[in-house]
Amino acid sequence: MNLIKQLIIIDAQSDTPVYIQISNGFIQHIRQGRFKKGLKLPGSRKIATLLQVNRMTVVAALNELDAQGWIETLPRKGTFIKKILPLLTPGKITEETRVFTIADKTGFQYDEKRIIPIELSDFPPTDKLIFNDGFPDVRIAPTEQLIKTMRRLSKLAFQKKYLMYGGAQGTIMLRETLSAFLNETRGLPSSSENILITRGAQMGLYLAASIILKPGDVVIAGSPGYAAANLTFRQLGAKVIHLPVDDKGINIDTLEEICQRQKIKMVYVIPHHHNPTTVTLSSERRIRLLALAAKYKFAIIEDDYDYDFHYSSKPIMPMASLDRNGHVIYIGTFTKTLAPAIRFGFIVAPASFIRSATHLRKSIDTQGDSLMENAIAELYKDGTMARHIKKSVNLYRERRDHLCKLLQTELGKHLSFDIPAGGMSVWTKFHKADLSIVAQRALKNGLIIRNGKDYDTDKVKYNSVRLGFASLNFNEQEKAVRILKTCL
Ligand SMILES: Cc1ncc(COP(=O)(O)O)c(C=O)c1O
Incomplete structure (x- = not known):
């Protein structure tokens, strides 16, 4: 078997792993007929001595040859070069295959214009x-605590199930913790069945609007307003009417006039720090808006994305906390308290609506990151979030x-x-x-x-x-x- 020593050359400087060099060497010489079909190979220990490499390297090379179909190991007989070798001549690479890329357009028809384009930004550059x-300033986000908590939870036997499929509504631990937090901080009388955990407020907006709206329905939103939400509503085929926003929020007088003239399906409000003008919807307007919703039977989406960050006084109670008739779908998010890329938010609504939203959510995104949901719940419970x-x-x-x-x-x-x-x-x-x-x-x-x-x-x-x-x-x-x- 000096042939092996003569023919298989190992280049210690090469970037190619040694076991691949050995298997490639064998393949080359089998192809050229120097190692004959049916030839019995010495054992891995012997080859390792001949080539002066570790035996495990030879084992890896033999495994590679076996996987590619060049050799076979017969029980109690040994390892042989196969009598029928794998295809020796590779498929011809034509000019066409060499320059092949995915087609620019699909080979079937679809209505491209139905999807309204939205600005797709990349992560921000760090040199500007x-x-x-x-x-928020992500440099102060409690990521260390979150990761530590996740690591701790992941070691607990009873938490392992949260790595499996299940829990499209969000884990019970996070929903219960959140409902206690919302009760305490905003007087929102929710229980875990009133909560769906989403990937941020945007998913909440999409789910809620998809359930409420049909093409042609009229939505009222502030002007200037939050472009991403308006786009979501238009994407669903709704007609968005913009109402002026002044220093007390959306103009309720104008809303009432519109309600008298036509059917309104939904009103979208950002009660704290309206995007973009940052004004807060006054208590008086909140109460009037609720009364109008009861009278004209429209839904209110209350997007309270920025509730936690009020500086001059305490934030104003959400409309959802006063709503006895089930008109308000309350949307919140952790992306401003944790970090925009830690995608967790929530919808609070009557339980039947939450069930529909959970079914819809499951068809887009089977479930959230359940173990991380529990870790976030822990951070609320142990006071880290506060x-x-x-x-x-x-x-x-x-x-x-x-x-x-x-x-x-x-x-x-x-x-x-x-x-x-x-x-x-x-x-x-x-x-x-x-x-x-x-x-x-x-x-x-x-x-x-x-x-x-x-x-x-x-x-x-x-x-x-x-x-x-x-x-x-x-x-x-x-x-x-x-x-x-x-x-x-
Ligand atoms: C008014 C408003 N709603 C919703 C969102 C979306 O938040 P999220 O990142 O939680 O999806 C934003 C984001 O800035 C926002 O300004």
């Missing part, structure tokens, strides 16, 4: 400053004040804004400078700021943008405002 739309929310609120309040002061002193003559009572951004109107030009100039100077076009509902050009303060520390805010100043 960003005035985002009002997102501490984190308190810390974030204090930090963001300071950051809001710092940015507002900077905007006033450095850029006061170019823009105007109201100090927001909560949320994570300042709704800023630029006076003369065209925001799209400012945004282009800022980008060249290392600052990302939106051009404001997303907020222009019904062709009204607001020339305004949300300047997110929560995710920028004082230094970063100062640098960003300096850049903005040079661009103006």
Whole structure:
């Protein structure tokens, strides 16, 4: 078997693993007829000695040859080169196959225009400053505690079942914990059967709107308003009518006039820190809106995405906490308290609605990340979330004040804004400078700021943008405002 020693050459410098070099060597010499069909090979120990490699490396090479069909091992007889070898001539690679890529278009017809395109952003670059739309500072997210808790839970025998299929509504542990939290913080008299855990508020909006709306139905939303929600409603075939939003929220007088004229199926409100203008819907308007819902039998989607971040006073009680007639579908999210990419949110609604929403959710997304749902529940129970929310609120309040002061002193003559009572951004109107030009100039100077076009509902050009303060520390805010100043 000196032949093996002569023919199989191992290159210690090669990037190819040694066992692959050995199996390739065998294949090459079987093909060229130097190792004959039916030849009995020595044992792995012997080959290892001949090639001066570890026996396990030879075993791996023989396994590879076996898997590819070049050798066979016969019980109590030994290992042989196969009499019938695998196909020796590979399929001809034509020019066509060499340049093959997936087709640009499907080979079948579908209505591409039915899907309304939405802005698909990538993760933010780390080499630029960003005035985002009002997102939390992920650098302070309690990810360590979350991961530690997940690790601890994953070791407990009774938690193993949460790695299996099941629980499309969300784990009972999270739903019970959340319902206690919502009762305590917002007076929301929910129980676990009134809650569906979703992947963020956006999934809640989609599920709720899909259940409520039929094509052609009329939805009322604020103007300026939250583009992603309006798009979801339009995607479902609804007609969206925009109502003006002033410093107390959506205009209820105008809503009543519309209700008198036509059938309204649903009203979409963002009660705290309306996106984009950051105003809070007043208590008086909340009560009037509930009364109108009872009178005209429409649904209210109450998207309270930003409830936890109110700085000047306590947040106002949700309409869902006062709703005795089942008109309000309450939507919340953990993406602002934890991090946008930790995708957990919830819907609170009458149990029958939650059952429908759970069935629908299951057909899009079998279930959530159940073990992580339990870990989040633990963070609520052991006080981590309460501490984190308190810390974030204090930090963001300071950051809001710092940015507002900077905007006033450095850029006061170019823009105007109201100090927001909560949320994570300042709704800023630029006076003369065209925001799209400012945004282009800022980008060249290392600052990302939106051009404001997303907020222009019904062709009204607001020339305004949300300047997110929560995710920028004082230094970063100062640098960003300096850049903005040079661009103006
Ligand atoms: C008003 C409003 N609703 C819903 C969402 C979506 O939140 P989530 O990331 O939880 O889906 C956002 C995101 O910023 C928002 O501003």
